[in-house]
Amino acid sequence: MPLPPPSSAPRGAPRVTAAGAILSPAQALARQIAPRGERAEIVVTALVVAVVFAMLLPVPTWLLDLLIATNLCVSAFMIVLVMQVKQTTGLSAFPSLFLVTTLFRVALSVASTRQILLNGEAGHIIAAFGEIVVGGNLVVGLVVFLVLTVVQFIVITKGSERVAEVSARFSLDAMPGRQMAIDMERKAGGITQEEAKAQRDGLTEESQFFGAMDGTMKFAKGDAIVGIVIVLVNLLGGLSVGVLQRGMSAADALQVYAILTIGDGLVAQIPALLMSMTAGLLVTRVSKPTGGRAIGNELTAQLLHQPKAWVTASGAMLAFGLLPGMPLLAFAGLATGSAAVGLTMMHRKLKTEREEAQQREAVVEALRDFDLVRPFALRVSGRIDPERAQRALNLCRQVRNRLVRRLALVTPQIDFDADVDLDHADLEFCHGEVPVFSLRLHEDLRTCTWTRGDAIDLGLPADQIEPRGGLACAPRVWLPEAQALALDPKPTDLGDCWERLDELCEETLLRVGAMYFGMEETQKIAAWCNRKTPEVAKELERAVPSSRMAEVLRRLLTENVSIRNLPMIINALIDWGPRERDPSVLTECVRAALQREICDAHAVRKELRALMFDSELEAQIRAAIRQTAYGDFLALDADLTDAILDETAEAYLANHEGARLVMICAQDVRPHIRKLVADRIPPLAVIGMSELPPDFRVNVRSVISVPLDGRALPEMY
Template identity: 35%
Template sequence: MNPKRLSQLAVPIGVVAIILMMVVPVPAGILDFLIALNITSALLIVLVSMYVQRPLDFSSFPSLLLVCTLFRLALNISATRNVLSHGYAGKVIEAFGHIVISGSLVIGLVIFAILLVIQFVVITNGAGRVAEVGARFTLDAMPGKQMAIDADLNAGLIDETEARRRRSEVTSEADFYGSMDGASKFVKGDAIAAIIITIINLVGGIVIGIVQNHLSVTDAISKYSLLSVGDGLVSQIPALLLSVSTGLIVTRASDSDDMGTVVAAQLGSQKKALQIAGGAALALCAVPGLPKLPFLLVGGGLLVIAQRLHPKQGKDGVPALAASTAPAGPSPDSAEAIMSELAVDPLELSLSADMVSLVDGPGADLLDRVRSLRRKLALELGVVMPPVRTRDNLDLPMATYAILVNGVEVARGQAPTGTVLAIGDGLDNLPGIDGQEPVFGLRGKWIGTELRAQAELLGATVVDRSSVIITHLSETVRTHASRLLGREEVSALTQALKRSHPVVVEDLTPALLTLGEVQRVLHALLEEGVSIRDLVRIFEALSVAAKSSTEPNRLVEAARLALAPSITASHLYDGRLQVLTLEPRLQQSLLESARPMEGGVQLLPGPELVESLLNSVVAQQQSASERGLRPILACSPQIRLPLRRLLSSTVPDLAVLSYNEISSNATIVDTVGVISDVRTVAV
């Protein structure tokens, strides 16, 4: 049979056999074998408990403890049946009775009582208390451990696989100590059962010997006391071993190595303590009446061991003196510690005190959504969003969150506890707090979660607090993506591209452009909401353009032209491109006002023309928005970039594309408005 299949069947078959032993008589020969198996199994469990490095490495111990306890009780029942029926329960029980009693019933009962006291009062009670406290502390520490794992994941110190493994380990640890708390009760109950079974064997055996077997009182006491004490011993020895195993498992405070190695290393690291203990043992030899040889052997042995140890040797064989002189961590007032506190997190989400439940509470999913957002934005923008540092901020008003980029607050919103945001009309009759969707500015109301179904019946869109925050965070990252793309991030993107397209990277940097110049181009693209995911096309375009000019604006326009299909596709609605165009005379005026400057070409029209242009753009965009349209502005390639800069402060959401970027695509264009000089129209 397959060994794996056999191991799967062993435990169920064993449990069924144990149950049958309680009902079906077991011959004395088989009982001897089972008793030997019981003692050996208990010894094996003790050794395994000592050699495992962590309690979780023996996670099956609680269940195994129950099975072994049940097995031992079944043996007690079988032995009791044989003692009372035949006056004989096998050679193992008889031998234990003869050795311990030594011809005296009083000695046997005293030894048996001492074993019970050791197991029941000392080991079982102590192990049970430690298991109870360990279970309580482990459960109390679970939220903090989960938050620490999430913090490491958000900080990029571990990946998703490692975080999942650690969460599973935390859960398993809580389950294990909870099971150990219950399993310790098995040991205590087993000790009580042993006392009752021994009394039954002793009293019942004497009665049966006198009444049924017609033995004298002396003979009955001698015979059945031997068997009763022998049966008690063969059951109490494995029980004592399992009690010790329970204590060893629940009192393990180190998971770095097995128990023997840890104890030897820790005791052996204290050379002075060994010397003092050895000297004290030798000093006891001077006490009149005490035997000299035992104390000489013990004291001399400790001094020899201490002499052979290196000075203050630690666990890894490294002198502790050297370790003590090793540089310690910087003090809180040191320059290093202060410099570490000066570090600014690229992206931070601050929560008011009453909003911490979104991170650490029942059903808290904010951190999981942040991780999903990082992947989504990476695929959308081509930039890996930095880890989001989530922290509580007592300075924030209640029900408020703030988003910080490079330590500067750039967005703020509200999300009252116990509410959801209902967006729509007809919500005046619902109790709640007036609010606003933070990204699109839609009017809404924060209502209690119990009113969610009622709001949906009124036709409102209902959004939970985490979704509101994640949507706001997503839009904030898109808006400030260029500020989040540092030199290190550009270097990482370049190295990743070099692994798949080495020639593309080597042709561009450092041969033609430095990493800083590449970063400026990528910044400019992100500032206009252009994804830099297609780095291959960007680098190829820059390689061609940089051979004639390294002027930043020309490089940006060359990269945009290479990305024209994806740029245009991002503005399509139902396969059509909605466009605002410039009136020809206005465009000509802007072309004539273009002047080369140090920072690139700039438009320098008169103030009246600028005002007219802005008013016309705002009016046309507002008209398009009222019709449910989101158009782009098309213009000549020569003025695209300076025109975008001119309009960015007034209409930041209006994308400006050149005719070349549009014509490179087989796109259906719908002209939804014309930007004209309002002064000319008025005349």
């Protein structure tokens, strides 16, 4: 049933809001009177205009009493309000309010001065302050007035002014840095766009607030000076009016006008003192970025946080009371109260600590933080003495540094864990806290790749035979030095445990190190280019996005291609970047530009010892390339893939003989052949025909062919 319109409700009946809430007549009247929206602007403007007119027009004594009482109540309300504010900017309108209240006090002083000089009276409140507060004594009144004025002018206003000035300066100086911090946190995803905007608006508001408070304290200082001037003018004016115009004696004139003047000065100075204290409390509090508490709560929490100070202070209070002539009872009472507070807080603190200790013992604490996985770590068994453990760590770090110098492959540092419980090995190398290889430090043995049959037939212990893996998937054995040197033919990769650690560490870093090359490293390269050749840096930025450049460099490092020749790489990216968007194709273009560096890394006196696939097998691989939205891949039959890898591994093992072998193929199938053989034969580099410089020779050691036997390519769905 719809509600009747407001006009149809009987007088005095309860009002009902749109939400259905019933309001009493008093609440309904308060809603109508309370300034809201445009009504608030009109009310505030009208009050300011009324204050101005109060300085020009006579004000009756009853209205003057009401306005003076309002002034006292507003000042008391403001100091209570500031005690409840939790942030400095929680009362950002205070500077404007302070100016309005100052103008209001000046208007009251002018109105009361007019009443005192014209009629010899200024209402009940001024008379009460003159008669009761100072006991009708002119000297006492002047002393009280001067004390209040000096406290306000020198102590409160001066200190608050300095605090506001320094706060305004520091807030302005810190604004650029705080805005940058907000922008960085926004880019990192820590806050949303709306939260970032709110924080920036808060910074602007805080800076403007402290700047306004710096000027506001000038108002307070001027208000104190005006109070002194008005009292002096009133004294001289009252004496002149009483003696010259009303024929009073000087003593009678002082008795009448001086008491009223002192009362008027106190009535004006006490609210001014309260407002100055309000401003001082507002600018001297320390706000917290995440929100704070009211001043009373902060004071209580901080004062009660050190119970020992209360107990110590109680002893000092008792010592003061024992001095001759001191009231022992008063100091003893204060000492007792201070000691009681301190002991109570100490008891609560000890109780809380015991409860927390019991909770930690009884319940497993819920973790709120975690440690990131370490990229690389060398874990050494407790059986290894510190000297050999340190040698192993230094060797691994030397391998890392060697790759940095040779390939510009910057990997994360290698961490070290000592005294680890390792039953199966003396040391263990981990990537992402997952073991990659383990090793026994057989310093009296030598290791080599075993290709002369089954290694188990040697009768060696299990820890002297490494599983199949690594170089061409052949096992490695550990033999006594004399037995190893007597092998015929002599192994080409014979080495000790430290050389084996060097080899395994390098293989691991070469295999996984490129994944740590990302946007940060690419940005460093771009910054270097910008410092050296700014124009080239601009062209590079236009030609290739940073993400694509990072992908190209990562692909080069994955194939152990050095990226130290940055000028050549950057020029190739600038040339081909606008035309090629596929990182795989763009990588091939960069490889063509680096052909001399690539071939020189694997050549012996400009001769490349190579393996090749026959034309039929290469055509079969080319036909198996499939293009999808997620990139190209090789769709070979599983049996054919195994056959290709077995033949390639056998050819590699038969021909490498300590020399560096490469696979040479057509450029269009080069990336796919590299992916095919990378896991099985990591050291085998795959080079395309277009990457061969004209002055390099190719010595084909073996042409690999695999009988196809009618194998069909897998169907694609």
